[in-house]
Amino acid sequence: MVRIARSTLIKRKMAVEMLQLLKKTGGAAMSKSVCVIGAGVGGLTAAAYLAKEGYKVTVIEKSTTVGGSAGWYFRNGRKFPTGATIAFGLEEQGLLRTVLDDLDIDLPAADLLHPMDIILPQEKVSVYKSTELWEEELKRAFSERSKEVLKFWRALQQIGEDVQAVTESRVSLPIRRFYELGSLPQHALKHPASVMRLARYALMTVEDLMKKYDLQSYQPLRQLLDAQLLDAVQTDVSQAALLPSSLALTIYRRGSFAIQEGLGQLAKTLAGRVKELGGEVVKVSPVESLTYDTSRKQWDVISRKCTSSFDFVINNSGLSFGPGTSYGADDEFSWGAFRMDAVLSDEVRRGPLEGVEFPFAYQIVPQFDFSSLVKNTHGPVYATFHNTQDMKGNLLKDEVTMTVSLHTDPDIWSTYSKEKYKEMKERLTEEILNEIDRVIPVRESLLFAETGTPLTYERYIGKTAVGGFPLTVKNAILKPKSVRSSLPQLYIVGEQVFPGPGTLSSTLSGYYAARSIMKER
Ligand SMILES: Cc1cc2nc3c(=O)[nH]c(=O)nc-3n(C[C@H](O)[C@H](O)[C@H](O)COP(=O)(O)OP(=O)(O)OC[C@H]3O[C@@H](n4cnc5c(N)ncnc54)[C@H](O)[C@@H]3O)c2cc1C
Structure with missing residues (x-):
């Protein structure tokens, strides 16, 4: 007991001395410094963008490997995924592909032409990338209501494409700065009908769209949608916001990919890129404390292997290091x-x-x-x-x-x-x-x-809840969470701020945080 307490005291004392030394020297670097807490895909994406832009980036990770719930672990001589297995958005012009292109990353992936079978109590529904095969499947599996189901799915597909196009314009919610509009104004001028459609559907749930086709009580379709939504947006048709859900429900079909060595390759490649660009990735180094020094306008970060002061902090861990440092401590239930x-x-x-x-x-x-x-x-x-x-x-x-x-x-x-x-x-x-x-x-x-x-x-x-909070209309549209926190120079990324189709949403949040830092320096 005494030894543990002493070693903790010594560690703390060394950390304080190190911080005092840094204060004396001013801790000044040629370029602005950024600490990313957690090497999940969101944090690593932000780190890679900022390192590319010349920031002095340090990623501090608790675990022995990078990737968090899209990483890997070893047991019995085999390599297993920690969570995520399917990649989304790697098609030409896809949302993840564009981010990787920005970062000059090549991530070979196989297009999944038959990504999934959904096993309902009375029926098996095969999801196919080909629209022709998929519509045939819908007609076969939902033969009693095939006309309405087909119309419903085409409407959903259209909304999903509209949402994808708006997301491609790199708008980020909530819009509080001009740059957060991305190229949305130009997009709206070019495609007014699409943007009007989205405005009309903004406050609707998936169930509201089902009602338009009198399908709300049709159990087989409801079971299929609930199964998909619970996985992708953490809630069911009655609560799931239509706009993000339309993207989640349709991306399975047209944008699912397998990566030969597992989806952990995404995080591994991002971490490699951060290092190539001059950044540092420090593993097995859980962050213990985070404090803001108002006189120096810097964050003091203490972790097992790395203690230093930084101009900016990006919290990707989902953990709170004090009021305002995370959304993880919010009351919203997560699975x-x-x-x-x-x-x-x-x-x-x-x-x-x-x-x-x-x-x-x-x-x-x-x-x-x-x-x-x-x-x-x-x-x-x-x-x-x-x-x-x-x-x-x-x-x-x-x-x-x-x-x-x-x-x-x-x-x-x-x-x-x-x-x-x-x-x-x-x-x-x-x-x-x-x-x-x-x-x-x-x-x-x-x-x-x-x-x-x-x-x-x-x-x-470091956390029991994974996948982020449910994407209800309130969470997704009325009160979306921002990558900018209420604290100075502190940003929050990952599934805790932007849930949805997993790795894709977390990656995008990393891009938004990096953009905010670049614009606001
Ligand atoms: C079972 C399961 C299956 C999934 N399947 C898919 C799928 O097929 N496709 C898909 O796209 N998504 C899937 N997801 C979702 C996806 O994996 C996550 O949404 C995404 O990876 C979250 O990324 P993130 O950036 O929020 O970081 P996280 O993955 O949450 O990583 C956070 C990182 O912070 C680190 N950390 C924690 N505490 C500290 C600390 N004190 N100091 C330093 N570091 C710390 C953690 O070790 C971790 O590496 C799945 C998730 C689960 C759980």
């Missing part, structure tokens, strides 16, 4: 994730499934009510199948990796005793495997499975 990474023998692709074309992911609306096991846990079960890699990234040809996630209450797991925690994990794993087995018989080929709860996320990335 946690129950995760399973399983390795299957490639037998799974043989037998009755020999030659069957697998989608990249399955979204399964469960027949079992998970909340009867773990309070506030519900579907869909989201399972992706991809190549197994060893720790060096080599493919292990006779294995398949299955990554599964399910929404769960982020706080409930810490209330269980050690025994109960273990029991609940095992029971939930069993039920999830039962649900997947209905679609693909995986049990017989299961070699091993690793499971994690919100407490696992907390241990590795």
